[in-house]
Amino acid sequence: MTAWITGCLILLLKLGIVLVGLLLLAAYLVLAERKLLARLQIRLGPNRAGPLGLMQPLADAVKLLTKEDLAPAKADRLIFLLAPAVVAATALLIFAVVPFGQDWVIGGRRIPLVVADLNVGLLYALALSSIGVYGVALGGWSSNSKYALLGGIRGAAQMISYELSLGLALVPVVMLAGSFSLVEIVAAQSRYPFLLVQPLSFLIFFVSAVAETKRIPFDLPEAENELVAGYHTEYSGMRFGLFFLGEYVTMVVMGSLVAVFFLGGWRGPWLPPLVWFFLKVLGVVFFMIWMRGTLPRLRYDQLMHLGWKLLVPLALLNIVVTGAVLLLLRA
Amino acid sequence: MQIIFFILAGVALVTGGLVVFQRHPLRSALWLIVNFFAVAGIYLLAHAEFIAAIQVIVYAGAIMVLFLFVIMLLNLREPEAEAKFMHLGQKVGGIILAVFTVLLLIYGVMQVVLPPGKAAPPGLGNTESIARLLFTDYLLPFEVTSVLLLVAIVGAVVLAKSKLK
Amino acid sequence: MTLNIPSFNLASIGPWITLSIFAIAILLADALSPKGNRTAAPLLALAGLAVAGFQTISLWGKNGLDFARMVYVDNFSLFFYMVFILGTALTVLISLQYLKDYGKNLAEYYALLLFATVGMMLMAAGAHLIMIFLGLEVMSIAVYVLAGLFREDARSNEAALKYLVLGAFASAFLLFGMAMLYGAAGGTLFLNDLPGRLTAGFKPLTLLAIALLVVGFGFKVASVPFHMWTPDVYEGAPTSVTAFMAVGVKTAAFAAFARVFFLAFPTLMPDWTMVLWVLAVATMTLGNVVAIAQTNIKRMLAYSSIAHAGYLLVALVAANQLGAVSLMYYLLAYTLMNLGAFGVVILVGRKKDSYLSIYDYAGLGAQHPALAAAMALFMFALAGIPPTAGFVGKFYIFSAAVKAGYIWLAIIGVMNSVVSVYYYLRITVLMYMKPAEADLGPINFAPAVTATLLLTAAGVVLIGVFPGFLYNLALNSVKIFPGL
Numbered sequence: 017m018t019a020w021i022t023g024c025l026i027l028l029l030k031l032g033i034v035l036v037g038l039l040l041l042a043a044y045l046v047l048a049e050r051k052l053l054a055r056l057q058i059r060l061g062p063n064r065a066g067p068l069g070l071m072q073p074l075a076d077a078v079k080l081l082t083k084e085d086l087a088p089a090k091a092d093r094l095i096f097l098l099a100p101a102v103v104a105a106t107a108l109l110i111f112a113v114v115p116f117g118q119d120w121v122i123g124g125r126r127i128p129l130v131v132a133d134l135n136v137g138l139l140y141a142l143a144l145s146s147i148g149v150y151g152v153a154l155g156g157w158s159s160n161s162k163y164a165l166l167g168g169i170r171g172a173a174q175m176i177s178y179e180l181s182l183g184l185a186l187v188p189v190v191m192l193a194g195s196f197s198l199v200e201i202v203a204a205q206s207r208y209p210f211l212l213v214q215p216l217s218f219l220i221f222f223v224s225a226v227a228e229t230k231r232i233p234f235d236l237p238e239a240e241n242e243l244v245a246g247y248h249t250e251y252s253g254m255r256f257g258l259f260f261l262g263e264y265v266t267m268v269v270m271g272s273l274v275a276v277f278f279l280g281g282w283r284g285p286w287l288p289p290l291v292w293f294f295l296k297v298l299g300v301v302f303f304m305i306w307m308r309g310t311l312p313r314l315r316y317d318q319l320m321h322l323g324w325k326l327l328v329p330l331a332l333l334n335i336v337v338t339g340a341v342l343l344l345l346r347a
Numbered sequence: 348m349q350i351i352f353f354i355l356a357g358v359a360l361v362t363g364g365l366v367v368f369q370r371h372p373l374r375s376a377l378w379l380i381v382n383f384f385a386v387a388g389i390y391l392l393a394h395a396e397f398i399a400a401i402q403v404i405v406y407a408g409a410i411m412v413l414f415l416f417v418i419m420l421l422n423l424r425e426p427e428a429e430a431k432f433m434h435l436g437q438k439v440g441g442i443i444l445a446v447f448t449v450l451l452l453i454y455g456v457m458q459v460v461l462p463p464g465k466a467a468p469p470g471l472g473n474t475e476s477i478a479r480l481l482f483t484d485y486l487l488p489f490e491v492t493s494v495l496l497l498v499a500i501v502g503a504v505v506l507a508k509s510k511l512k
Numbered sequence: 513m514t515l516n517i518p519s520f521n522l523a524s525i526g527p528w529i530t531l532s533i534f535a536i537a538i539l540l541a542d543a544l545s546p547k548g549n550r551t552a553a554p555l556l557a558l559a560g561l562a563v564a565g566f567q568t569i570s571l572w573g574k575n576g577l578d579f580a581r582m583v584y585v586d587n588f589s590l591f592f593y594m595v596f597i598l599g600t601a602l603t604v605l606i607s608l609q610y611l612k613d614y615g616k617n618l619a620e621y622y623a624l625l626l627f628a629t630v631g632m633m634l635m636a637a638g639a640h641l642i643m644i645f646l647g648l649e650v651m652s653i654a655v656y657v658l659a660g661l662f663r664e665d666a667r668s669n670e671a672a673l674k675y676l677v678l679g680a681f682a683s684a685f686l687l688f689g690m691a692m693l694y695g696a697a698g699g700t701l702f703l704n705d706l707p708g709r710l711t712a713g714f715k716p717l718t719l720l721a722i723a724l725l726v727v728g729f730g731f732k733v734a735s736v737p738f739h740m741w742t743p744d745v746y747e748g749a750p751t752s753v754t755a756f757m758a759v760g761v762k763t764a765a766f767a768a769f770a771r772v773f774f775l776a777f778p779t780l781m782p783d784w785t786m787v788l789w790v791l792a793v794a795t796m797t798l799g800n801v802v803a804i805a806q807t808n809i810k811r812m813l814a815y816s817s818i819a820h821a822g823y824l825l826v827a828l829v830a831a832n833q834l835g836a837v838s839l840m841y842y843l844l845a846y847t848l849m850n851l852g853a854f855g856v857v858i859l860v861g862r863k864k865d866s867y868l869s870i871y872d873y874a875g876l877g878a879q880h881p882a883l884a885a886a887m888a889l890f891m892f893a894l895a896g897i898p899p900t901a902g903f904v905g906k907f908y909i910f911s912a913a914v915k916a917g918y919i920w921l922a923i924i925g926v927m928n929s930v931v932s933v934y935y936y937l938r939i940t941v942l943m944y945m946k947p948a949e950a951d952l953g954p955i956n957f958a959p960a961v962t963a964t965l966l967l968t969a970a971g972v973v974l975i976g977v978f979p980g981f982l983y984n985l986a987l988n989s990v991k992i993f994p995g996l
Contacts, residue, residue, distance in 0.1 A: 095377070136474065139400035146408025150380070153412065157373070157419050165419065172416050176409055183404075196397075196474060448720075455717035456695070482515055487525075487579040491634065491646045494532055498627045498650055501539065502657030505620045506672075 022125075030131055038111055042264035043073035049305045056309035080257035088160055088250050095158035100248075100255045103151030103262035106144045107269055113137035114272045115199045117282045117289040129282075129290070130199060137198040138190065141273060142183050145228060149175040151262065152230070152237060156247035167246025170316070171230060171237035177323040178227035178234075184331035185221035188214050188338040189277050202281030209280035216334050218278040220327050225270040226304055227323070229263060233311040236319060271300035352392055359385035376414045383407040397474045524578040524585040525637075526571065527564035527593055528630050534560025535626035542619030553619040554604050557626055561601045564629075568593040575992070581702060582640050584771075587989035588840075589637035592767045595844050596636070599759045600629045602851045602964050606858055607752040609958035613863045614750070616661060625756065628654035632764035636771070641690045641701040644768050648686065648732070651764060652679050655757055659749035671748030678731065678741045686728025692721035706776035707995075715780075722777060722784050726791070729772075732765035733821045736794040743806075746814035751865060754810060755854035758817045759847040766824055770839055773828065778995025781831055788829045789921060796822030796928040804935045809857050809870050812935060813850070816894060819932060820846055823909055826925050830912035836990040838908030841982055845901035845975060849893035852968030855961050856887040862955060873939055875948025880955060884943040886965045893972045895936035896929050901976040908983075 047062065047069065054061030062069035087096050117129035134140050149172055156168015190196060192213065193204035204210075211218050227234040238246030248259045275281055275296035284292035314322065362382040369375040383406045390399035481489045522529065538556045545552060574585045603625060611617040627650060634647025656679060660672025694701055696717040697709035710718050731738040746754045777784060799819030806812035824846075827839035860876065860883070861867050877884040893900035906929060913922040975982055990996065 092373075095373075134396070136396045136400045139397070139404065143400050143403040143408060146404055146412070149408070149412050150415070153415050153419065154377075157415075165422075169416065169419050172412055172419070176412050176416075179408070451716065451720055452692075455692070455714075455720050458714065458716050479515060483518055484580045485582075485642075486517065486520075487582040488640070488642050488646055491643070491650070494627065494630060495646060495650050495653070497536075498624065498631075498654050501620055501623060501627075502653055505618065505624070505657050506660055506663065 026127060027131075030127075034111060034116075034131055035108065038108060038265055038268060039261070041268050042261055043077065045264045045267060045301065046076070046260075047072050049308070052302070052305050053309050056306075077257075080254050080260075083253035085253040085255060086250075090160040091250065092158040092160070095154050096250075097255070099151045099155035099158060100251065100258035100262070101151075102154070103148055104258040104265065106148040106151070107262045107265040110141045110144045110269045111265075111272065113140050113198050114269070114276055115202055115281060116272070116293045128199070133197055133199045136196045138186060138196040138201070141198075142179070142186075145182070146176070146179050148228075148262075148266070149179075151259075152247050155251070155259070156237075159247075159250035161250050163243045163245075164247050164249045167237045167239075167243050167249065171247050174230070174234065174236060174319060174323075175228060177320060178224045178327075181220050181323060181327035181331050182224040182228060184328065184335065185217045185224060186277060187331075187335045188217045191335075191338055191342060198276050198281075202276055202283065205280040205283060209278060209283075211278040211280075214278065214334075214338070216330065218274070220331050220334070221277065222274060222300075222303075223322075224327060225274060226307065227319075229266045229270055229304070231263070231267070231304060232308040233314050234319065235313060236316060239313060267301055267304060268297060271297040271304070274300045352389065355385045355388040355392070358382075359389070373415070373418050376411060376418060379414075380407050380411050383411070395473060397477055518580045520579045523567075524571070524574070524576075525583060526567040527597075528633055530564045530567060531560055531626045531630045531633075534563070535623040535630075538619050538623045538626070550617050550619060553617075553622040554608050557604050557622040558601060560626055561597050561604070561629075565594065565597045568597065577639055577704075581704070582638070582643055584637050584639045584992075586992050587985070588771065588992055589633070589767075591840055591985060591989045592636035592763065592843075593633055595763055595847055596629050596632045596760060598844075599756070599763065599847045599851065600625055602847075602855075602968065603752055603756040603760070605960040605964040606755065606851070606855045608960050609956065610750070610752050610858050610961075614662060616750075618661075621658065621661060624654040624658055628658070628756070628760065632760055632767075635764045636767040638768065638771075639703055641693065641703070641772070644772065645683075645687060645690065647764070648768070649683065651761065652683065652732075655753070655761060658753040658756070659745060661750050661753065665748075667748035668750065669748075671745040674741050674748075675745045682728050682731030682738065685724050685731075689721045689724030689728060692717055692724060696721060703772060703775045707778055710777070710779070718777075718780065719783060722773075722780065723787070725772065726784070726787060729765055729769040730791060733762050733769065733824070734818050735791050735821045735825060736798045736818065739795070739798070739818045739821075742818055743811045743814040746817070747808060747810045751810065751854060751858050751861060754813075755851050758813065758854070759850050762817065762821065762824075763843045763847060766828075766839060766843060770828060770836060774831065774836065774993040774996060778993075781995070785829045785831055788825055789918070792822050792825035792829055792921065793924050794822075795819070795825060796925060800928045800931045800935075803932070806935070807870055809860075809868055809873075809939075812870065813853060813857070816932070816936075817850070819928065820894075822928070823906060823925060826913050826918075826921055827909045829918060829921060830909075830916040831996060832912055832916050833987065833990050833993075833996050834908065834915055835912035836993060836996060837983060837986040838905065838912050840986040840989065841908055841975075841979065842905035844982065845893070845905045845972070848968045848971040848975070849890050849900070849902055852886065852965055852972065853890040853894065855964045855968065856883060856890065859883060859955055859957065859961055859965075860887075862953075870939060870942060871949070874942045874946035876942075877944035879948065879951075883955065883965075886969050887943060888940045889969050889972060891936040891939050893976070895933045897933070899973065899976050901972045901979070904976050904979045 050072075051061040051069070062072045065071035065075045087093055112131040113134050115128070115130035115133070120127040120129060152171035152175065153168045156164045156166070156171060159165070189201060189210055192210060193201040195201060195204070230237050236246075237243075238248070240246075243249070248256055251259060272293070275293060279296045279300075281296075282289035282293040284295075287295070359382055362378045362385060365378040366375045366382060369378060383402060387399040387402040387407070390396075390402060534556055537560075538553045541552045541556060542550065568590050571585060572587065572590055574590075575587070576585050577583065578585055604622060607621065607625075608617065611621065631647045631649070631651030631654065634650060635644050636647075638644035638647055656672055656676045659675050660668055662668035690701060693706070696714035697706055700706070700709055727738060731741075734742040746758065749757065773784060796819055799815050799817075799822055803812050803815035803819060806815060824839060824842060827835045827842065829835075830838075857868070860872060873884075873887070876887070889900065893902035896902040896906040898904075906925075910922040910925050913919075913925065
């Protein structure tokens with residue numbers, strides 16, 4: 017009984033820490049992005065709230081929380097209110113299967129540094145990321161506004177198109193690791209990260225992941241110079257905040273997935289596993305921000321062309337080649 | 348476990364009914380998504396994690412998004428007046444038939460005494476056993492589905508492509 | 513993890529593979545060839561069908577299962593393969609000029625025809641219900657699309673949509689029935705295993721499953737009360753596709769219907785024959801009576817096809833060897849006479865189906881005697897007048913019913929045939945006894961269509977006068993049903 021209670025407590029503690037950590041990370045990621053973008057554009061960025069602007073996320077949070085929560089008169093209220101939560105919740109939930117460190121042993125008790133090691137963890141992550149589409153699509157639809165609807169439709173089309181290459185890019189990883197569990201996949205990279213043997217997979221996954229986060233150059237669903245703010249045009253206050261939060265949590269989650277699938281997860285020499293994991297995630301995220309500062313937005317047909325005619329066939333080809341090579345090596 | 352099953356089954360039944368009785372197409376689609384989740388939960392209870400995940404990815408995550416996409420594109424709203432699809436007689440007849448079928452179904456299922464289920468062989472995960480079946484006993488149907496998908500793709504192109512030369 | 517893939521012989525599904533490869537080749541040839549050059553597709557389709565035909569003949573006489581017991585290789589399925597190949601080949605022949613007139617001579621059309629044929633073969637040879645379902649879907653999806661081929665035509669759109677929505681509904685019934693059966697049989701869907709597994713305790717569930725299967729198959733064969741879609745879809749779809757639907761889809765559905773019911777439910781025969789008895793009577797009667805009121809030739813043939821589904825159901829009800837033989841014989845005869853009739857409809861309809869009323873046939877006898885003679889022959893055959901194949905087929909079917917003790921069913925069937933003579937002969941009367949309202953003008957006798965008419969006319973007479981060969985082939989094929 018005591019073992020069960022301590023198990024429960026540890027799980028709750030882990031949940032709490034992961035949740036708070038993720039939210040904090042997302043909040044400061046906003047600041048980091050603004051600072052970095054400012055550097056790339058030779059500006060200063062936020063520097064008023066606190067030293068170096070470090071209190072900016074807090075100020076933003078207070079602002080969002082105290083703003084009036086508006087819903088357009090003819091909106092589908094229930095769906096309008098629910099949609100942002102779907103985006104934020106799915107993004108947070110994905111992290112449950114991400115292993116972020118080596119197992120800790122405290123007092124003879126093994127504590128795995130992962131909230132839940134599912135044997136279909138990879139599919140779980142894909143499933144949740146495919147559910148995230150609903151937040152965007154429904155948010156856009158329920159606002160009863162043309163810009164929001166256009167944004168929602170674009171978002172739905174874009175996300176289901178890129179989910180395909182996102183999933184297909186992971187098939188070679190599963191073939192190499194022989195498991196859907198993220199913990200096993202990290203374990204399978206004990207000798208070398210999969211990036212070295214699957215550079216193409218990595219590239220496809222990374223591009224698709226950026227498209228899933230709807231960031232430049234894939235930000236058509238919110239394209240501010242055509243659609244005001246796309247699917248979240250009509251949102252204000254913390255509901256807008258949830259969309260915003262969702263986007264940044266998704267960035268962190270996609271960063272961790274890239275790290276887990278291709279960069280060896282928490283593995284690395286000299287430094288502690290937890291630090292390695294953070295460095296890798298931040299590295300991927302930095303790259304995403306860099307892209308945002310550098311690249312122009314794709315046109316809609318270019319977006320579809322890239323997804324369906326380039327990434328999907330390449331991913332399929334990659335699967336075939338990987339399978340053939342594995343077969344030859346084992347024979 | 349049984350309680351969870353009955354909760355999930357109840358959710359599945361209720362949402363299934365809501366799908367039919369909602370007047371707004373989008374609401375129907377949303378309830379269907381909830382329904383899919385409940386069914387995925389039942390799969391989980393049966394230790395079919397792979398099927399549960401696929402159910403969510405394929406049905407809830409892909410097919411229903413397309414449904415939603417179409418509803419949004421056509422901007423379907425609630426029908427203004429109830430379309431008169433059926434006469435009263437058809438309605439009554441349909442209800443009687445449906446109730447009768449359900450009763451028969453319940454009676455039929457109650458009669459069934461299933462043999463005790465075989466435990467899955469140890470060390471054989473869920474995904475592996477499905478893969479094993481797909482590549483051995485069900486090899487031919489598995490391959491035939493690729494023909495089915497090809498036909499569907501060709502058909503979609505024939506019907507939808509703006510300019511067939 | 514070691515994986516032992518069961519041994520299989522690709523030759524046993526040779527015809528499917530050939531047709532699939534040729535279908536893909538048609539698509540590729542179209543994609544790679546210069547624009548506007550579309551002579552290759554029908555030729556490739558015919559070549560593929562010829563190769564598949566040879567493969568089928570070379571398989572003849574084999575008796576067994578392959579691919580982990582998923583597919584039957586037996587004369588019953590091979591007989592139907594030949595019927596499908598014949599039906600598709602004739603459809604290709606009558607399509608060419610017709611589609612050109614519409615500017616729709618697409619390579620995809622021929623590819624989809626071949627794919628649909630593969631689906632039909634799956635249905636006839638599937639040894640596991642999932643195979644039959646997959647076959648049904650492959651066939652149906654291809655035909656849904658073909659029905660909507662004329663995208664600019666509202667009627668064609670209506671036909672495709674109606675067929676798709678109702679067809680999906682029927683597929684759901686079929687699948688639901690299979691799921692029930694899976695439960696009742698304790699987790700197997702192999703047709704060979706089902707009779708042993710369906711023990712008495714599961715009877716209510718099994719009966720429910722059978723009812724759902726009847727709905728699913730009943731829709732595809734267009735039997736009353738699942739026939740409502742038939743006239744609209746047959747009228748709206750391109751005529752060549754209507755012909756293909758009327759013969760191919762119906763034949764495939766009956767092949768699977770017969771195989772599943774004869775093989776899997778022999779012990780429950782009294783139960784399901786009773787249901788089918790009612791369906792058969794309703795289908796024959798409604799089809800024939802309503803056909804009388806039709807003035808559009810395609811609608812008339814649609815109701816005639818419903819009526820024929822009724823006759824074929826009589827063969828199922830009889831559930832004896834002669835019944836199975838008559839089913840096979842009649843389906844072949846029906847393929848020939850119906851395709852012939854639709855070939856005439858295409859010729860008389862001329863450019864873009866301008867002449868589809870039955871009154872457009874007035875005076876045909878004087879102006880185009882050969883064409884009128886062919887049409888008269890097909891009408892006689894459909895009505896079941898000797899010495900055509902239609903007569904022999906009906907004779908077999910009704911004798912099977914009498915032999916099984918269904919005297920009344922046979923009497924109702926014969927009475928229905930008499931009713932049907934009215935509307936079939938009306939066409940003949942119009943052609944020969946009524947003067948044309950205006951000059952009919954020239955008819956473009958495309959060589960392929962003419963060849964089809966000659967072939968089908970010869971076939972209808974030939975197997976009508978000498979039915980013995982086919983009878984023996986069919987009798988040889990139905991030995992696989994131990995329950996009969």
